[in-house]
Amino acid sequence: MNLCVSGDRIPVIFEIEADPAIVCSTNDDNRRPFAQIDELSYYREAEVLFMLGSIFLLNEISLEQSSRDVTISIIRMTLCSDHDSDLKQLHDYMKNEYRSEKTDLFSLGDVMYRMEKFNLSEKYYLRRLKELPSNNRSLGELYQRLGMVANAKGNYDTSLDWYQKSLEILVSTHPSDHVEIGSTHNSIANAHRNRGDHVRALESYNQAVLLFKQAHDENNPSMAMFYNNIGMIYDQEKKYFKALDFNEKSLAIQEKNLPVDHPDLGSSYNNIGGIH
Numbered sequence: 001m002n003l004c005v006s007g008d009r010i011p012v013i014f015e016i017e018a019d020p021a022i023v024c025s026t027n028d029d030n031r032r033p034f035a036q037i038d039e040l041s042y043y044r045e046a047e048v049l050f051m052l053g054s055i056f057l058l059n060e061i062s063l064e065q066s067s068r069d070v071t072i073s074i075i076r077m078t079l080c081s082d083h084d085s086d087l088k089q090l091h092d093y094m095k096n097e098y099r100s101e102k103t104d105l106f107s108l109g110d111v112m113y114r115m116e117k118f119n120l121s122e123k124y125y126l127r128r129l130k131e132l133p134s135n136n137r138s139l140g141e142l143y144q145r146l147g148m149v150a151n152a153k154g155n156y157d158t159s160l161d162w163y164q165k166s167l168e169i170l171v172s173t174h175p176s177d178h179v180e181i182g183s184t185h186n187s188i189a190n191a192h193r194n195r196g197d198h199v200r201a202l203e204s205y206n207q208a209v210l211l212f213k214q215a216h217d218e219n220n221p222s223m224a225m226f227y228n229n230i231g232m233i234y235d236q237e238k239k240y241f242k243a244l245d246f247n248e249k250s251l252a253i254q255e256k257n258l259p260v261d262h263p264d265l266g267s268s269y270n271n272i273g274g275i276h
Helices: 088-098 105-114 118-131 139-152 156-173 179-194 198-215 221-236 240-257 263-275
Strands: 012-017 034-036 048-050 055-065 071-080
Touching: 105 118, 105 139, 118 139, 139 156, 139 179, 156 179, 179 198, 179 221, 198 221, 221 240, 221 263, 240 263
Parallel strands: 012 071
Antiparallel strands: 034 048, 055 071
16 A cells, blocks of 8 residues: 655545445435446546445544554444434434525525635625625625624624624514524624623623523524523633533433434533533
8 A cells, every 4th residue: 555644644544334235225315326436537546436425424433553654544434325224313404404495605605604614605695795785684694694704713893793784684674582683692692702701792692592582482492502602601700500500401402402413412411521
């Protein structure tokens, strides 16, 4: 095996177990075919092409020494079908959460944001902003997205400016208990927290909680996010009993709404463990 090692980088080998009987069924909704394409490869290497959207179950990551005394990271995975019993619930949840029926600059910006490509995300949002008339109802949501990007880039004052524009439009075009208004208060709180202004952050988080309680029940998934954020403030202020209380409230709501293997549950368990 020829290995190219540069600086402090470690070579990675993926070992993938793929059973055609499981992932190449006749059911179109369940198919995730793959094929060996040696004869089509430009470099004439042993290559396997997997269908776009294939799902892999991570089994193990280990470090091994090669014959040249080079450390190699071995990642062992199993190709799964969409209807794998252990993954279907999580797959369906994530598919529903991120699916967008629109393909426009707004949705492209959302995709780039989730990929943490914030400059590209901002570019698409700003291009969309130029297309919209000044009285368009979706401006409030777009301003909020621009605030999220600025916050992620560490530009907290700019973020607050975008959020304030968003809030002004939402308040004038939506009922006072509308969920988007509550979400914007949560975003404003995030920016204040990142600036180190815990007093204003708590005020905005509590306003978000109040508005969501008026529009939804206590077990709405967004309430888990608000409680988690409040818990983070109290944890930073070393008020651990309050931090634990809000993190446990957040976890209780998540357990009622999320699949058992959702990553947010792992984060909540980790937060509670850190407080203890």
